[in-house]
Amino acid sequence: MDVALHFKVQDLNARYVHAIDEDRLEQWPEFFAEDGRYRITTAENVERGLPLSLMSATSRAMMRDRVNSLRNANVYESQRYRHAVGTPLIEPGSDGVVRAVTNFLVARIMHTGETTLFATGRYEDRIAVAADTPHFLEKTVILDSRQIDTLLAIPL
C-alpha cells in the first residue's frame, strides 16, 4: 500500500472538485490529458452494458467548447455545486497509470439558496500519476440515479 500514491490521487480529486465548486470551470479541462476522455453515465446503463452517455467529451478541446457554451448560452439556472468525495480505491497499473474508484455526493445550491442532494455515485478514473502534474486520462462519472435532471449542465 503506497501512501504517497494515494495521497497524489486524493490531492488531484480535491483540486478537481474545488475548481468546479468554486465555479472555475475554465480550469476543468486542464485536469485532463490533451486527448483525455470524460463521460457521465448511470449505474443502470453500466449494468446493462449500454454505451449511453449523458455528457461526453473525448479531448480537452471539446471540454473547452462545453465550458464556453455554458458561459455564453447561459441556459442553465444560476447554481453551484459542492462535492463530498471519498477515499479512492486504487489499482496500480503499468507505465505510471493507476485506476481509481471514488465515491462522491454532490449538493446543488440554487440561486435562491435552496440546497438539495443533487447527485451521488462513483468516479471510475484512469490517472497519469507519474506526470509532473497528475491528471486524468479518462474519467467516467457513474450516477446512482437514473432520474436525470434536465438541468444537468455543469460537469460533475
Add this chain to the structure above:
Amino acid sequence: MDVALHFKVQDLNARYVHAIDEDRLEQWPEFFAEDGRYRITTAENVERGLPLSLMSATSRAMMRDRVNSLRNANVYESQRYRHAVGTPLIEPGSDGVVRAVTNFLVARIMHTGETTLFATGRYEDRIAVAADTPHFLEKTVILDSRQIDTLLAIPL
C-alpha cells in the same frame, strides 16, 4: 501520529463502503473477524445506556444469513446506498487492535431514482490492524436520528 496506521483504517473503511454501495453484499461479512460483532443503534440509545439494537450480528455466519435473507426474501424495495465517510479518529490500543470513530453520511437512491439523505452518524469500531488483511472485530453504527426507517434492511 502514525500516518501508515491511519491510512490502513481509511482504506478498510473505503473498501467496506464500496462493497455495500456497489451491492456486493456477499462480501460484507468478510470485513469482519469470524466472531466479529456488528450492531446498529441510535445516539439516543447510547446516551440513555439502552442496549437496544436495530440490527445485530455476533458472527460472520449471522451476517451471511442476513445477506441470504435479503437476497431471497426480497422484501426490501430496490434501493442502493452511497456513503460519504470522514477521516477516522484513531486510538491505538494493544495487540494490534485500534479503536476508530468515523463520521458517515449515507444517501439512499430508490429504484425510481429518488435520492434522499437517508442516515447520518458515526462508526465506533475495533479494528485488527496488524492482521494480513485489516478487519473489524466490532463495528457499532450509531445513528443520529431516532426516526427509524422501517425499510432499514441493508447494512450500513
Add this chain to the structure above:
Amino acid sequence: MDVALHFKVQDLNARYVHAIDEDRLEQWPEFFAEDGRYRITTAENVERGLPLSLMSATSRAMMRDRVNSLRNANVYESQRYRHAVGTPLIEPGSDGVVRAVTNFLVARIMHTGETTLFATGRYEDRIAVAADTPHFLEKTVILDSRQIDTLLAIPL
C-alpha cells in the same frame, strides 16, 4: 507535497467536527489560538467584498461566551449536526502557519429525527501546524447558500 503536513490538517479537521457533532461544544474554543478568529459568512458576501458575518468571534473568550449562552439560553431547538469534510487544499506559509481550504457538507438532525442537508460550503483556515497541538489562528466558514436559517446557532 508533504504527506505528514496534510495529515496533521486532516486530523485537526476531524477532531474539530467530531467535537461539534458529538455536542462537546465546550471544546470548540480550544481548537483556536487565544486570539483566534472565527466567522461565518456567505459566498455571495465574499464575492461582493461585503464584510458581513452571520457569526463572528475574535477570541477564545468570545467563543466561550457563545457556548455558554447556547447552553443557558437554550433558545435553539434541540438539534445535532453531522459533518462530511473533504480533503484539504493546503498552501504552506512561513513560520509554521499554513492556509487550508476544505469542502464541507453538514446534515442537521432535529429532535424529531428529521434529517436535512443543512449547510454546504468551504472552510478557509489559517492553521498553526508547528504548535504542539495544531490549532486555528483563523477560520472562515463560507456558506454556499445565502438563504440563512434563523436557527443558525451552533458553530459550523
